[in-house]
Amino acid sequence: MTKALYAGSFDPLTNGHLDIIKRATRLFDEVVVAVATNTTKKGLFTAPEKKKMIEEAVKDLPHVTVLDHSGGLTVGLAKELGASVMIRGIRTVKDYEYEVGIAAMNKTQDEEIETLFMLADPAHSFVSSTLVREVASFQGDVSKLVPAHINEAIKEKFLR
Template sequence: MSKVALYPGSFDPISNGHIDIVKRAAKLFDRVVIAVATNTSKKTLFTADEKVQLIQENVAFLTNVEVVKHSGGLTVDLADELNATILLRGLRSVKDFEYEADIAAMNKTQNNRVETVFLTADETYRFVSSSLIKEVAMFGGDISGLVPANVNKAMKKKYEIE
C-alpha cells in the first residue's frame, strides 16, 4: 500500500519554506499532494489558479508530487478522495505547534483513518510567513531569498513594482 500525504494550505504565496517541506516529504512518502485551499478569512493576493500554476512550476522536478485545488469542505474528506492517510503540516514554532495540534485533534474526530505528520521548518525559514512576505513585498522590500523566482516576479507584477 502506498503512503499518500496531503499537504493543504492557502500558499498565498508559496515560500521557499513550503518548497523545502515538499522536497523533504517527497523523500518520505510515495506520493505528496499539495492542496491549494482558499482561506475565506484572508484576503488573497493570488487566485487559486495562479497559485496552482506557480506551485506546479516549482515542484515539476519532483515526480511523486502533484498540485490540486481544494475548493471547500473538510480537508479530511479531500484526503479520503485522494486516498491520503497522512496530513502533512509544517511547523515553524511552538505557536504553530499549539495551533496545528488542535487542528490535528479535530481532524482525528472527523476521520480517524488520517494521521497528521509534522515536519519542522528548516531554521533558514522559521521566521517566514506568507503574511510577512506580502507585507514586505507590498512596500518594495527584497523577498528574493524567501520565495521562488517565479513567485517573486509574480508578486512584483501584482504590486506593480519594477
C-alpha cells in the same frame, strides 16, 4: 503505496513550503499539494494563479501533484484522495498550538488519517506568506524567501 496531503493557502508559496514538499517526497510515495482557499485571509493570488506557480515550483519533483481545493474539510479531501497522512509545517510554538487543535479535530472526523508535523528548516522558520506579502507590498526584497518565478509574480502584483 503511501500518499500524503499537504494543504495550505500558499499565498504565496515560500521556500519554506517548498522545503517541506521536497522533504515529504523522501518520506512518501506520492505527495499531493492542495491549494486551499482561506476564507479568513484576503489573498494576493487567485487559486488558479497559485496552482500554476506551485506546479512550476515542483515540476522537477517526482510524484508531486497539485490541485485546487475549495470548500470542504481538508480531512475529507485526504480521505477522497486515499491519503493516509496530512502534512503540516511547524515554524513556531504558536504554529504548534494552533495545529494540535486542528489535528485533534481531524481525528474526530477520520481516525485513520494521521497528521504529521514537519519542523521548518531553521533557515525558513521566520518566513510566512503573510510576512512575505507585507514586505513585498512596501517594495521590500523577498527574492531570497520565494522561488524566483514567484518573486516575479509578486512584483507584478504590486506594480499594478
